[in-house]
């Protein structure tokens with residue numbers, strides 16, 4: 001008889017609580033269990049009084065493992081590790097757990113009946129002034145029973161009052177029942193949940209047949225193979241920084257990442273922290289594994305907007321799939337990709353080598369627009385011309401006046417007559433001449449050139465040979481990027497997998513994918529479970545998020561149904577008389593968080609404007625805290641154990657246990673340049689500021705503080721704003 005060791009989802013919590021020396025013994029125990037299951041030293045036995053599936057085994061003289069057996073799969077016995085505890089605690093725990101087969105879904109599930117009973121008994125069912133029934137009225141008892149929740153429990157759940165008692169029951173329910181209940185409570189329809197869990201074709205369910213239940217994919221959402229057969233590999237599985245996301249994907253994340261055969265591009269949206277990047281990384285791995293049939297040199301492109309996130313994503317991909325994966329997946333920033341496509345052609349290489357690449361919002365670029373508009377006869381605002389060039393000309397890869405006169409200017413609010421268009425083109429041409437004379441090229445122009453080069457040269461596309469692209473941070477991509485990606489990846493099944501969140505758009509403009517030949521109708525899903533942020537911080541971020549955003553295509557998106565998987569302290573508001581006192585107050589707070597056990601590297605301080613960075617660092621230094629400013633080229637993950645200080649823009653994609661949003665007083669935020677604006681431009685900028693705040697606040701996992709000089713800015717909404 002051989003043994004396959006599985007790990008139950010809750011095992012990691014018990015492993016994390018063990019000392020280093022015991023952990024080593026646990027790893028050694030797991031290897032022995034796999035290799036020599038009959039060794040008497042393991043002392044594998046059924047403890048008296050426990051359910052028949054339960055076992056304990058010896059890890060050391062003082063520690064025992066608690067396991068469940070699911071019988072044999074052929075001549076292999078499946079043994080699942082549930083916990084490792086001190087000897088007596090292990091026996092006590094072993095007598096409280098039960099393994100059952102769900103009557104409706106067929107999943108093998110673990111739970112502690114006494115805990116469930118206690119949570120049920122203490123949950124109130126009479127509404128008060130402040131607390132109401134937690135489940136939405138649209139969810140009926142039968143909807144809960146459909147997922148195997150027992151009728152008496154379902155009956156109680158539909159009338160439980162208040163969030164805490166409800167979550168206590170959800171947490172004590174057998175595994176898959178608890179998560180299905182939460183999905184329903186936070187707004188998913190029963191059909192959606194059923195589909196997410198992939199429970200089609202369950203077949204007849206025999207509740208005594210645990211062996212068959214363990215073969216069902218739904219069981220493997222909570223019991224997974226250790227996928228390692230020596231101690232080092234096991235340690236990597238259990239102690240890797242990203243262990244949880246590597247192993248325990250939500251069924252919806254899993255079904256998106258591991259699906260085969262979508263008939264075109266797929267789009268995934270979801271608020272901050274809902275595991276979009278994690279899903280994208282799993283997807284890239286899965287697509288890479290299926291590449292063999294696509295030709296010997298075919299690759300997967302995994303691309304993202306923010307330059308300094310690329311290395312971190314690459315490291316996660318390697319952690320998930322091993323270093324060999326980089327032979328099949330290129331992880332690239334979308335602008336670097338544009339640069340290499342342009343440089344792959346002879347004239348392009350000369351252009352790239354001889355030019356400085358700048359952002360289209362750079363001061364020098366605006367200066368050139370001011371000068372270029374003189375050559376037109378109308379009195380065009382430089383900002384209007386800059387947008388027209390970027391969104392219409394580059395966004396449609398237009399090369400000449402005829403092309404510009406023909407193109408429908410979709411998405412532009414101001415109408416232009418034909419003579420007006422011809423006049424704008426005069427300014428555009430002059431601008432382009434001035435840019436060449438200055439040896440400047442913008443990132444967007446580079447992407448547009450890459451798109452045009454690919455469209456005109458099939459061999460260029462073939463030389464890159466990307467069969468699939470996975471696109472992260474899609475909300476910030478420019479139309480020219482989409483044109484380039486569309487031209488780079490030949491339309492085919494599973495060609496593009498796109499993830500993003502328009503609430504976090506802090507660079508681009510709404511860019512409906514379908515306008516760029518990327519049709520995702522009928523192929524899109526929204527992630528709602530927030531794995532990063534506590535419930536309290538999530539509530540705050542939902543208060544500042546812009547409710548009026550797109551779904552990366554032509555419909556609107558929502559954060560409805562967002563839910564976090566854990567709770568913590570409320571965000572704090574700390575206000576001071578002047579900015580020195582505010583800086584000192586922030587430093588004192590950071591110090592107190594360190595005293596509570598957070599490492600310096602677990603903490604970040606953000607402010608909107610660059611000019612505040614140095615003073616924040618100085619105040620941290622005065623408190624004896626080491627810190628570093630994160631700039632555009634900083635490898636953040638390499639900074640070591642220091643407090644991170646950065647602008648809110650720079651915080652995109654990162655996460656910390658504690659976050660301080662500094663300089664949030666009405667005098668500092670919105671910044672002066674926005675206060676001096678008017679009309680539509682100001683509205684647009686304020687919208688962007690909300691997104692920046694949403695991005696910044698949603699970086700916090702457990703603790704958050706909003707620091708201000710004077711009262712907190714009025715732009716912060718949310719229940720907790722203002723104290």
Ligand SMILES: Nc1ncnc2c1ncn2[C@@H]1O[C@H](COP(=O)(O)OP(=O)(O)OP(=O)(O)O)[C@@H](O)[C@H]1O
Pocket residue numbers: 242244245248249250253270271272273274275276277278279501504530531532652653654655698
């Ligand atoms: N299934 C999961 N189980 C546990 N943790 C997860 C899971 N999925 C994601 N996470 C964790 O949640 C956090 C957020 O994930 P990720 O960065 O993928 O979210 P995101 O949606 O891309 O966020 P953002 O849009 O804010 O950048 C990370 O710490 C990640 O490891």
